[in-house]
Amino acid sequence: MTDQIQVIGEALVDVVEGGETHPGGSPMNIAVGLARLGHPTTLHARIGADAYGDLIRAHLDEAGVTLGPGTLVTGSTSTAIARVDADGKASYEFDIDWDIPAPDATGARLVHTGSIGALREPGASAVRAALGSAGGGTLLTLDPNIRPDVIGTRDEVLCRVADLAALCHVVKLSDEDAAWLAPDATLEEVLADLAAHGARFVVATRGSEGCLALVDGSWFSLPARPVVVADTIGAGDAFMSGLLHALLRDGTDRLLAVGEPLPDDAVRAALETALTSAALTVARAGANPPASAELDEALRASRE
Template sequence: MTHEPIAVIGEALVDIVEGGETHPGGSPMNIAVGLARLGHPTVLHTRIGSDPHGDAVRAHLDAAGVELGPGTVVPGRTSTATARLDAEGKAEYDFDIDWDIAVPDIAGARAVHTGSIGALREPGAAAVLAALGAAGSDTLRTLDPNIRPDVIGERDEVLRRVVELTALCPVVKLSDEDAAWLVPGAPLEEVLAGLADRGARFVVATRGAEGCLALVDGTWFARPARPVAVADTIGAGDAFMSGLLHALLRDGTDRLLVAGDPLPEDAVRAALDTALASAALTVARAGANPPTPTELDAADRASRE
């Protein structure tokens, strides 16, 4: 495992499932929890209110071993997302978001991840962009736009921000739904190629039960998902992202990315398969509940048999 800290910047909130059940959530927070559970020292730079929801979020982060960045806890309320599940367990959200942060100090981080509302909604998005721009040349930067159209602002501004972040981030992960919003009507391959043209070396899109499609240094990779009984899809993409980052860090592929060196194809396939295994374990149980190292190692071994 890595010894240098992994920084994650973005929203932490409470998912309120219709019927009253609550789960700490927010895409960046879920990814921070996923990384910490997998043994990586992780610091989350976010905004949490000093209310009962905030207490629940902090307890969740403490249990996972995630450290909070300076200035994270502020007076007032914690952001929420009310989730509605359809017959297939797929979630749709109504957000109540407060996102105003200072520029996080990520000096010394081996990698920094951002995405979703935190990377795209002002006023905090400007602070996120500034932090990534100031990151050291040996820090891997990764992005998951995780588009939430209702809360991220005007479309043209969001597209401009995605382009700016993509130019800074060698690794970009998105869903097929994100791709359809970014370039309506375009084939998925065209969207991934467009992001690669804007600077990303490792671009991957999740496709639900169809697995994932990636474009890495001009080479295409399609990896199948493992069959799984779905409890719900809350946190599935986040578990994919934390599993992907874990694999890149585990295998030293992150160092090749920051150095501009070629990536071995077997390392790319291993990273994608680990990410898919992480997502499969998460959708098999309720809420955003990413795997432990033992669970993920067992799933990785099973996928190779």
């Protein structure tokens, strides 16, 4: 096994109303976040041969993310029209093509997937195949990041999320994702259901209220970091990359992967790191996760 991280999912361009463009897509944002935090990361996506594709490739190259085989294709790059309201909250309208070969994730330390890439066919089947063949000892993680307009019916999505939760050690979602998946259930009930399918570390972000996690039967609730919000684009992705970084940093990923118990202080350290990563990102425009030195400095400051 190597230290290599494999991320599987969409890479697209967020076209913000008003003319700004930012490389985006939840899995791509997480790949960039992990690479900026010092982890060797490969992205398996679908990037077209156009100006938007050039923008994405430059962004990935600057972060140090490598591209998996078959990621560069002819044709157009997927886009998301982003609309930001007065509170900085973003909504999206997608134009996406998601058809990829199943990546080879054998020997990776961590394989992450999520959002449209994990839930939209035909590519979702390739993602499922990659996770199923990753092998023992590889940490498998999921962020559903629900996009209702482009991922199929609720019943189809519920089945896919349940199937992936049964494979993955870590599942992160937002309170909005939880409300869409189970409108009549509490957030605690949604997390407990995902844990019942097999995920050991299940966490929900709650915006300004922080996060709630269920880890091996124990509940954890941490407040959000105080911050002046520029916009929320990439906030959940920065939380996820910060969370995975902390698990890798502290060796907690090995405990999860091999079925060993997690110390409570390790869980709290991972959640604190994730919340700090998200706070740094929402303080500036676009999906712009922190680098390692910036995150470390913010963590030190929060403990003083």
